[in-house]
Amino acid sequence: MDKQPTVVFRNVGQFYFPQTRVECHYSLTPEHQWSNKDWIGIFKMGWSSVRQYYTYSWALVPEGYTERTSVNCCAHFYACYLPRPTAAEYQFVYVDKMGKVCSRSRPFTFCAPKPLEELETLKEEQDEGDGEEELLLVIPRAQLLQTQLEKCLEKQADLQQAFDVAKKNIENEKEIIQIERIEWKMERDAMKEEIIELRENLRHSCEMMKRLEEKHKDVKYNQENLTSELSKLVAEKTENQEQIKDLEDDIKVLTDREKEANNELERLKDRVKKMSSQMMHDEEKRKSLQMEAESSIAEVRGLQERLEASDHAAECLRRELRELSTRQSNTHAELHQARLQVAQLTLQLSKEDLVLREERANSALEREAYKHAAETDKKKFQDLTCELERKEEWLQEERMERDNLEAELGREKVLLSDAKQELQELKASLRKIQKEKEEELLNKQDLVNYVRLLEQRLGIAPQTKPSCVSHGSSSEGDEDAPEASPRSLSSPLFLSDQLGQPDKAKTPTETHFQIRSNEIGFDTQ
Incomplete structure (x- = not known):
């Protein structure tokens, strides 16, 4: 039986456009030992060595991550580093710091966008002197859906923050109730x-x-x-x-x-x-x-x-x-x-x-x-x-003291009932927030599905991609590598070869700086 992978790729599409940024979603299981040298590469189907990658990105984790725990992560591949649209199939591959393959995704292709079929018109008001004029903006529906998706993600982050605040308040209430119970x-x-x-x-x-x-x-x-x-x-x-x-x-x-x-x-x-x-x-x-x-x-x-x-x-x-x-x-x-x-x-x-x-x-x-x-x-x-x-x-005095204690106990019970009601209200609000979050997630999934359908149906005229990375063959010993495999000087394999010379190897921040500079150059062209 095959061993279960320690890294699982999620929401891998069948088609991707080279003109847009590609997001690779993956999950780390508790069995995986993460390192900042782990990386994710895009490989052409039929590859035989980890050196035959087309492009790569460092496998980052969110802040506050603790080892041996499950967490959801995301890696970004920028447009200028993606392969050209062909019928060839590619896949995501997760490689750890030792060069071991931890997981592979299902195959996908990079296709060229079709001519534009669906457009959206938006009205935008502008002030000119005393009057107002309306401008009609024609934008692709995919872009509109992308903006809506970003708004949904922001709203989801706000809801998550509110949920965390409510959770902290509930924990504080529980501590107060525990203290009151000890006093009682x-x-x-x-x-x-x-x-x-x-x-x-x-x-x-x-x-x-x-x-x-x-x-x-x-x-x-x-x-x-x-x-x-x-x-x-x-x-x-x-x-x-x-x-x-x-x-x-x-x-x-x-x-x-x-x-x-x-x-x-x-x-x-x-x-x-x-x-x-x-x-x-x-x-x-x-x-x-x-x-x-x-x-x-x-x-x-x-x-x-x-x-x-x-x-x-x-x-x-x-x-x-x-x-x-x-x-x-x-x-x-x-x-x-x-x-x-x-x-x-x-x-x-x-x-x-x-x-x-x-x-x-x-x-x-x-x-x-x-x-x-x-x-x-x-x-x-x-x-x-x-x-x-x-x-x-003496018994009369003891009875009076007992009545006072019973009255105090009654007041404490009333306070406890009030605290329980507040807890129930907080739980109801949390349930509402969870329902809204689930609805937002469903809407997001619908939008993502719709965006995928649109990506299949969109038709944009092919544009010439700037040569942001140096295209060339792989090393002399790798004859099975693809004809065009762009690599940068900050490659993880180059870093692994130059472990003895840390001053010549580039850090992940330099790689991202190079990617950012290439994006700027692409925009200017």
């Missing part, structure tokens, strides 16, 4: 850290509630002990009911004391009611906080469930406290009755009186200890309520 991620991480702190605070509050439950268990244990003692006293009460009738006087004194004790109990009950109302108010606040927290982020919902569990535990504690208060009132009544019985027994039996006095003193001490414990529990409960209020205020 940083803010999200900060919010996650704040949520973790809130969870830790809730865990501390749950631990405090567990401690309260343990203290409540201790109170329960003390209450059970009291109930056992009360059961014993009730048993003694049943035994001593017959002796109570004789001790009514002592009962009156004890009733007065009972009234005082009842007053104290009522005061305690009022305090308990106030505490219960305050707890209910706290419950309502907590419930409102829970209702507001339900509409927050999904991550905070777990925290709300824990708060509800803690509220449920607190309600259980309140119920147990209420039961304790009721039991306490019952125990106070039963203790009072027990004291009455003990007083009656003291009047009858001295020994039992001493024992009952000791038991009454012990019960009084236990009651004072219980009152002291209740007061301490009350103070602790008040401290806990203060801490709960502080926690609620």
Whole structure:
């Protein structure tokens, strides 16, 4: 199988006119290693050596070209160096710096233009004094199409420049969006850290509630002990009911004391009611906080469930406290009755009186200890309520900060949506530009096809071509070379032969200067 060429010729025509400049379009593939010594020559079909070229041009690449990349290029062959119109076929050949043939084009011929068949008339206005006169210009349609083609190429260059500017703007927008996305991620991480702190605070509050439950268990244990003692006293009460009738006087004194004790109990009950109302108010606040927290982020919902569990535990504690208060009132009544019985027994039996006095003193001490414990529990409960209020205020502040952050996130989302809309608009404009570019390319292709058809149909009288280059045979060793093969002193083969003498070889700029001077001479003639 033949190896694929590293250089591909594009849009090679079948016919060319020697009186016009010939453009050779070609593409360099990534496999080709370009050098500034590469050149493109026009060879007559049947050539056997790279020295048998008719004319050549240096293979130039556009600015900013990087090696091992594909790029489209164009080489120009000026009219004064082209062969005369004959039926012989020629082809473009790409030769690298080592003299190796990289690619060949399909054959084409140079034909003489036919007599002019199609002309175009243009009106041109000129100012002469006060009036205006119109001039009719008759030009070939090919020239008119050539000017239109040049305008299309200029317009295409402008569109390409606008496309590059739009592409740069899109890249800048992408960088800005990337920066904003990074900032948004940083803010999200900060919010996650704040949520973790809130969870830790809730865990501390749950631990405090567990401690309260343990203290409540201790109170329960003390209450059970009291109930056992009360059961014993009730048993003694049943035994001593017959002796109570004789001790009514002592009962009156004890009733007065009972009234005082009842007053104290009522005061305690009022305090308990106030505490219960305050707890209910706290419950309502907590419930409102829970209702507001339900509409927050999904991550905070777990925290709300824990708060509800803690509220449920607190309600259980309140119920147990209420039961304790009721039991306490019952125990106070039963203790009072027990004291009455003990007083009656003291009047009858001295020994039992001493024992009952000791038991009454012990019960009084236990009651004072219980009152002291209740007061301490009350103070602790008040401290806990203060801490709960502080926690609620702190939660309120955190909720306000969270709302502010959510508002900022909403604004950021709006900005992001605006940026996305601008990107979509830019993409739509780019699509329009691409469509216009494609239409321009189609028009250009149509014009090129039409120009080729016109070139086949045009008929211009043959003109004598000036001998801008020296015509002669090739070297003595090349007998198969064409009879007329013009060469200049800046030939790439001459340069390759004179590599050891760089001062005698001409550079590509000198070659183009010679071509330009020959064009000027042709125009003057």
